[in-house]
Every structure is written in structure tokens, then in C-alpha cells.
Amino acid sequence: MKTELDRLMRERHLDALWITGAGNHNPALVYFTGVANLTHADLIKKRDEPPVLFHYPMEREEAARTGLACRNLNTYRLQALLQQAGGNQARAAAMRLAAMFRDLGVRGRVGLAGTSDLANLYPVIVELAKQAPDITLDAAGDEPILLAVRATKSPEELARIRAVGRISTSVIGETAEFITGHAVHKDRVVHSDGRPLTIGQVKSFIQMRLAAAGAEMPEGLIFAQGRDAAIPHSTGNDKETLRLGRTIVFDFFPCELGGGFFYDITRTWCLGYAPDEAAALYDQVRQAHRQAMQLARPGIPCKDLQTETCRLFARLGHPTVLENPQTEKGYVHNLGHGVGLNIHESPSFVTIPTNLDTLLPGAVFTIEPGLYYPERGMGVRIEDTVTLGQDGKPKVLASYPYDLVLPMKRSARGSHPARAAKRK
Amino acid sequence: MKTELDRLMRERHLDALWITGAGNHNPALVYFTGVANLTHADLIKKRDEPPVLFHYPMEREEAARTGLACRNLNTYRLQALLQQAGGNQARAAAMRLAAMFRDLGVRGRVGLAGTSDLANLYPVIVELAKQAPDITLDAAGDEPILLAVRATKSPEELARIRAVGRISTSVIGETAEFITGHAVHKDRVVHSDGRPLTIGQVKSFIQMRLAAAGAEMPEGLIFAQGRDAAIPHSTGNDKETLRLGRTIVFDFFPCELGGGFFYDITRTWCLGYAPDEAAALYDQVRQAHRQAMQLARPGIPCKDLQTETCRLFARLGHPTVLENPQTEKGYVHNLGHGVGLNIHESPSFVTIPTNLDTLLPGAVFTIEPGLYYPERGMGVRIEDTVTLGQDGKPKVLASYPYDLVLPMKRSARGSHPARAAKRK
Secondary structure (H helix, E strand, C coil): CHHHHHHHHHHCCCCEEEEEECCCCCHHHHHHHCCCCCCCEEEEEECCCCCEEEECHHHHHHHHHCCCEEEEHHHCCHHHHHHHCCCCHHHHHHHHHHHHHHHCCCCEEEEEECEEEHHHHHHHHHHHHHHCCCEEECCCCCCCHHHHHHCCCCHHHHHHHHHHHHHHHHHHHHHHHHHHCCEEECCEEECCCCCECEHHHHHHHHHHHHHHHCEECCCCCEEEEHHHHHCCCCCCCCCCECEECCEEEEEECCEECCCCCECCEEEEEEECCCCHHHHHHHHHHHHHHHHHHHHCCCCCEHHHHHHHHHHHHHHCCCCECCCCCCCCCEECCCCCEECCCCCCEEEECCCCCCCCCECCCCCEEEECCEEEEHHHCEEEECEEEEEECCCCCEEECCCCCCCCEECCCCCHHHCCHHHHHHHC | CHHHHHHHHHHCCCCEEEEEECCCCCHHHHHHHCCCCCCCEEEEEECCCCCEEEECHHHHHHHHHCCCEEEEHHHCCHHHHHHHCCCCHHHHHHHHHHHHHHHCCCCEEEEEECEEEHHHHHHHHHHHHHHCCCEEECCCCCCCHHHHHHCCCCHHHHHHHHHHHHHHHHHHHHHHHHHHCCEEECCEEECCCCCECEHHHHHHHHHHHHHHHCEECCCCCEEEECCHHHCCCCCCCCCCECEECCEEEEEECCEECCCCCECCEEEEEEECCCCHHHHHHHHHHHHHHHHHHHHCCCCCEHHHHHHHHHHHHHHCCCCECCCCCCCCCEECCCCCEECCCCCCEEEECCCCCCCCCECCCCCEEEECCEEEEHHHCEEEECEEEEEECCCCCEEECCCCCCCCEECCCCCHHHCCHHHHHHHC
16 A cells, blocks of 8 residues: 555665656556646655656646646756757756756665656666766566555555446446347347347447446457457457357456556356356356455465465366466466556466465455366356455455356247257 | 668667567557557567567467467576576566577667566666677667657558548547537536536547447547636546537547557537637637648658747737747647657657658648637637648548537527627
């Protein structure tokens, strides 16, 4: 939580933080400013002092709205600096930064953060070493300090994540209604005029409903059917028609408009009916999900949750990444990841010796076991975003039913298309 | 254009490019891969050789879909490297990068590009200098090479920008219909039940229609009325009710889903009627827009377009940034900017001696003069995205009418609310 920042800066011998980039889709900056319409800003925070936001003159009102102490970049005469710098833009920018640090009395070790364009920024960083020789950018390479701080959430942050969660589950519900309201022809989902309902059309529907709800999905979404569902990061083939009895992995990770807090949830659906094999995989993934919810308690090493999930799946006869990190079938990924202003953030569940992350009250993370068999054309994943409560128990932040089968509401021509398809 | 890249690499003594980050909302990477669902990738391009895309195993299919030569990051055993690196993740990542460069036979000067999280990447860059001593990252600080290459567009890129432009103008048209279909009470725009129509509701409508059209607006949008319209980067106050006779600046800059090509267009509207003063400002801005379209010819220094716009506005009695770079009224910004995978890219219209950009056939840029008077509560801007054709003439890529006044379609209670409001 943000309240730990100064203490952690002291522990890491950081005299200041410098956070740069735009005011949207920039987690490190948004952590301090909220989503803000700033095309570029520099935030400098000295240890034990409140942050100062440097902004462009045209964006003075957006900057003021953040509630932070603000300074207008206009006060540093960039054109004069450019002349001094012989026209070298990187040098002029570094001279301006050096002046900003000087004005705030910053010297010593400075932590760099923010999302930025490297081709522009890297030369500035190199020049900064010359223009501000009393400043050293931290390159220790351990977990970035802001990720450490952001690994637990304040009640207000939890409320915002829960709100995005409610939007997510409501759009998932609308999507289920949308799909199951369609007609069926043989094993294909079709519009009333017989045209096929495609994954691309479902994605458009999701996009629209999400926009109506006032959120966005900057990282896209996964709506992958059959064999594609068995490739965890396949987003699905937009041209493909929805079909009965195939596993559909719908992994949905929207965020607040402008790049605020994320939510992350996955449901696996079979339309009309589930083949026995898919239903069996699904039950096993549910079992792994329940086991993880039971194991998630304060102080448990995060990687233990992954190890125990691997062990469960191995006992059930599946290959896992525990005995073969390269496996592309069975259980092929990690159990989860922290969620916040980044879709992936701390804590980490990676099973490497150097991962010392433990579950802490206030952590927000996913639990997302899955089983994948590309050659059998099926994949299953169940994912919830969970917080570890102050009572030591995990709570799903926005719950949604776990039904595998979505019954189609209109049977085609009075027959049972699902079963007919199955017999083929 | 991409065809110039190898020549430009030679001119700048660059032996390779290294582009890093995600496969979406990452212009430098997307330039080679297209929008791709890659959570992380490294693209290395040696001079005079095709680029190679390094990707994670779970994203092998998305990587393959780019059509580029692909290598699986799995082949570099990160866990073993982490042990060698004593658990230092930045060092392990740098060791992997050094091996990747070695495998491709890269040495010498390497240009860094991409959009990335600095807190994670900076320590890797510092370590890379130790792990790959035969590689030097370029820090010359001139215009990034990919921005130079991207300053002119191929016919296929032009077609994509034009397509986003068509989506933009169609959503603007729908928005005009949506607003003017509302009722009026006194000088306020209201729903049929009398509740006020707010800017927030208009923005939601825009968001939904854009989603339906299959594009997104990662940088937000501007829909600012009255005094806010006079602050060029104010996004507008969501709680404010739309009113007749106020200037509304609607600046719309959507892009292809996932962070592809942008379009950028602004219209200024007055609902119902335009006050004389607003109409006069509008005519002058139109005049500046027309002048810029006439001046835009191959070879003209871009900054001359800005200078001539300032001169025109000064002759008309307005303060401009030419004689006072700090002015916050009159003409307070630049005439335009290049548009492409970044909403702001080359060419630049900034009037500094070091800006040597000239207009080239194939360039895509905005022309967006404006006049702003915060204390009078009004601002006007007209913006189009334009390409300089091979015939040497500028063409608006997606045209939209320039009407200042949007007549409201339903008069309230048979009166003339606009005029009634005006008389007050």
C-alpha cells in the first residue's frame, strides 16, 4: 500500500522517484495521479515528501485535478535549452530534468518508473548522467519498488477493482444471453436468417457492451473455441462460427477507462452440451480452483499454490510445467498473478527459488487453473480475481456462476440439434 | 516508408534495431508485427536482413501470424540463467538478450525502440552493457530512426488510416444526430423526461458507437464546452449539461483496435445557434485552415505552415505563440503534427531552428488551427487529417462537413428556445 512507500524507499536507499510518461495507460504514474489526460508528465517524489507533478501548460487543469502539487513545465525554457544544447533534443530534455531535480533539491539515488517510448527516452537518460552528475538512477534489478508497494491494495483500491469486476461479470452475463438467444442449425450457431454467428461478432458485442458500461480492454480479450481454446494465449479466430459442444475459453480482462484498475476473469463454456471428455477436464479444473481457494491463506508462499496445483493435476494424470517446463499440453501455465493497475503484477506465483512472494492480506490476485489438449481440440480454464481479506480468507471480488454448459434457448426445427450433432 | 529503413540504418551507422515490449499499443513493434496479442516480445532486425521476432511459447501462434521469422524464447533457459545470475532478474534477462544478439550475429551499434515499463527495463539495459560488451545502444538523441522512416506512409498504411477516418466521421455524424434529436428546455439540451443531457452521456454514446464500429480511443477524447473548449487539452466536464449557443470542441482521435493507426479530427459545434463572436472566430479559423491547405506543398518546411498561421491570426488581431510562446489566449498551440501509429509523430511543425522537417509526398499530418479565449468562455478548433498526395496536393483523408451550427430538431413547446436563450 502507498503508506509503505517512504519506509521502502529508506530500506532501498532511494532518495527520490522519477515517474515519467503519459497520464493514461501508465500504471506507475496513474498510481499517483489517477487516470489523467496528460500527454506527458514527470512526477518527482522525494522520500518523506509529497510528489510534485510537472505538466505542460495546456494541461494545467487536468494536472490540477489530480490534487497533487503541480509545476508548469513552461517555467523551464525548453527553446533556450535547445539552443544551449546545440539542437540536441535529448540533451535539452536532460537539462530540463536536471533543473527540475535541482529545484526540488533532489540528489542521490533515484528510482525510475513509468511507461514510455524508449527511442525517445533512452538518449535522455544517458544525457541525464552528464547533466545531473549528483543523481544516479537505480539499476538494482530487484522487484521495482512501486510493484512491491502496489502488491497490497487499500480499501478504496479494492472497491475500484470490485467495481470493474461487477462490470466484467455483467458483460459476461449479457454475452451468454446474446449467444444462447441465437438459433442453431446442425451444430452451428446461426442468426435467424441462417447466417453463422462468428467469434468476431461475439467479440464486437462484448466490446460494445463494455463500452456502454464505461470500461475498456486495452489488452484485448480471449474468446477461443476448440483447438484455439487449448492454446492459452490464442485470442480466437474471428472468422470461426460458434459451434455446439466445443470448449470455449472466454478470458476477459477489462480496466477502468484510460488505463486504471483491471479485473481478470475466465469462464469456459460449451454451448448446448458438453462432450464427456470436456466435462471431465472441467471437473478437474474446478477441483484445482477449489484447492487453491482453500490453500490461499496469509503467509503461504505464492509458489506453493502453483506447486500444489501441479501435484493435483499430475495425480489426475496430466503433464504439468512442474516436471516439464516446456510442456504444451496438460497444465501449461501458472496458477495466477497479482492484478491491479497492471493486468499482471505482484505477487508472483512463479516457481523459482528467488520468488519469495507470500500471500498478504490486501493482495489481489487471480486463481486460474486450466488444462489444455491442442491435439484433442479442447482447453479449459476457470479464473477468478480474488482478494485475501483481513480475516485471512480469500474472497472472489465479483462472482459469476461456474456452469460449463450454456443451454441454447431456441431449438432448431423442434429437433435436438445438440444431440444430433453429437451423434455425427 | 519501411523501404528506407536499411538505407537510414547505414547512414546512422546502426548495425541492428532492438524493439521490445507488448504486441499492442506499442507503435515501434506494431510497425513490424501489426497489432498482435503478445504480452512481451523482442524484435531484432539486423541491417539488410529481415527482422526476427522472439516470443513466449504460449504466444507462438500469435507470433506466427505476424508472418515474421519467429524464435521461441523458451529455447533460452531463463531459470538456469536466473540461477547463474544469483537470482537477479535484470541480469538474467540481459544474459538472455546477449545470447539472442549473439545467435543472430549482432554486434556494434543497436537502436533501441518500443514502449515499455521503465522500472523493469532500465536495470536490464544497464546489465546488458556488461553481458554484451560488443553492443552499444545508440543514444545520439536525434529523431528516432523509426519515426523518421514512419514519417511517410505506404499506400496500404494510407488505406488503413483512411478506414479509421471513415469510422471517425461516421461516429461524429451519429453523435450530431444523437445530440440534435434531443429536446430543449430554455437553453439546455434535455431528455424527453426533462433530465439534462450531459457531456458524460454524450461521451458514453461516442464510446459505444466507436466500439460498434470496431475501433478504440486509448488516448481518450475531448468534448469540451464553453470555457473548457478554450483550454485546448481540457477533455470537458462530464457532469456539465449541453447548452445552446456555446462553442463545443469535439476532438476525436480513435485508432484501430489494439493500438494500430490513428485518425485525428476536430469539429467545433454550436447547438441551435452561434453567438456572433463565436461565428466570427470560427470564420477566422476556417480561413487559417484553408490557408494551410493551400500552403501544404512538397518541400515546404513544416514550421513555415505554423509561422504563416501565426501571422494570419496576428493580422486578425489575435495573440499567438509566435510572439509570445507562453500565451494562453488567442492561437496557443501548433498547427499540426504527423499522424500514424502514434497520435503524434513526424513530421513536426514546431518553430524551432533545429526542426528541419519538410512536407513530403506520403506524409500524413493534421491541420488544426484554433482560437481560444478562456475569459470569454469560448474556443474554436477545426482539424483534419491530411495526406500530401503524389500529385503534390494535400487531401483530407476522411471529409466531414464544417458547419458550426447544429440545428436542434425538436423545438420545445413550439417556442424558439435558442433565440429565447439568446435574448437573456
